[in-house]
Amino acid sequence: MKRVAILISGGGSNMLALARSMTGDHPARPVLVASNDPQASGLEKAAEMGIATAAVDHRPFRGDRAAFEAALLEPILRAEPDILCLAGFMRVLTPAFVQRFEGRMLNIHPSLLPKYPGLHTHQRALEAGDAEAGCTVHEVTAVLDDGPILGQARVPVLPGDTADTLAARVLAEEHRLYPACLRRFAGG
Ligand code: GAR
Numbered sequence: 001m002k003r004v005a006i007l008i009s010g011g012g013s014n015m016l017a018l019a020r021s022m023t024g025d026h027p028a029r030p031v032l033v034a035s036n037d038p039q040a041s042g043l044e045k046a047a048e049m050g051i052a053t054a055a056v057d058h059r060p061f062r063g064d065r066a067a068f069e070a071a072l073l074e075p076i077l078r079a080e081p082d083i084l085c086l087a088g089f090m091r092v093l094t095p096a097f098v099q100r101f102e103g104r105m106l107n108i109h110p111s112l113l114p115k116y117p118g119l120h121t122h123q124r125a126l127e128a129g130d131a132e133a134g135c136t137v138h139e140v141t142a143v144l145d146d147g148p149i150l151g152q153a154r155v156p157v158l159p160g161d162t163a164d165t166l167a168a169r170v171l172a173e174e175h176r177l178y179p180a181c182l183r184r185f186a187g188g
Pocket of ligand 1: 008009010011012013014015042087088089090108109110118135171174
């Protein structure tokens with residue numbers, strides 16, 4: 001059985017979709033949900049599911065990414081994960097951290113990569129006049145929102161869409177795509 005740690009920064013709806021999928025004959029189980037924001041509501045939801053949680057507030061580290069990551073690493077290493085899933089984790093990780101989990105760290109990004117790495121993906125898709133949008137699950141490498149693509153899901157951009165309506169349509173697909181990709185990845 002593969003052990004999965006999930007990193008979040010907010011509501012954790014993708015974390016929940018992942019955690020709920022890891023039952024029965026699924027080859028993995030969630031062992032930790034960790035956040036850089038102690039107020040992230042996803043932490044409570046994970047605890048309600050009986051998953052161990054950890055919060056390491058990035059703010060006291062004042063931009064010292066290495067020190068923040070050293071602190072974040074402690075609960076992660078204690079949980080002995082085989083796989084790390086970034087699920088709405090909004091801190092950029094240093095190459096040193098990424099290297100430690102090379103080949104076993106996944107991320108979900110709300111665009112059809114390589115289009116729109118970074119932030120405000122839905123607004124950028126609307127401004128570009130794209131006919132479709134979507135989400136991507138990929139392996140994490142030292143380059144932001146790069147790395148081998150494990151799966152993508154597409155949705156249409158509809159007349160009258162705002163960044164919010166488009167984000168909601170994409171998020172529904174994220175909740176299907178990420179569990180499917182994790183299952184395949186964990187199953188080798
Ligand atoms: C999701 O849309 C995810 O793709 C995005 O943040 C949202 C988190 O929602 N991630 C990124 O933008 C990463 N750069 P959630 O907390 O409900 O899963």
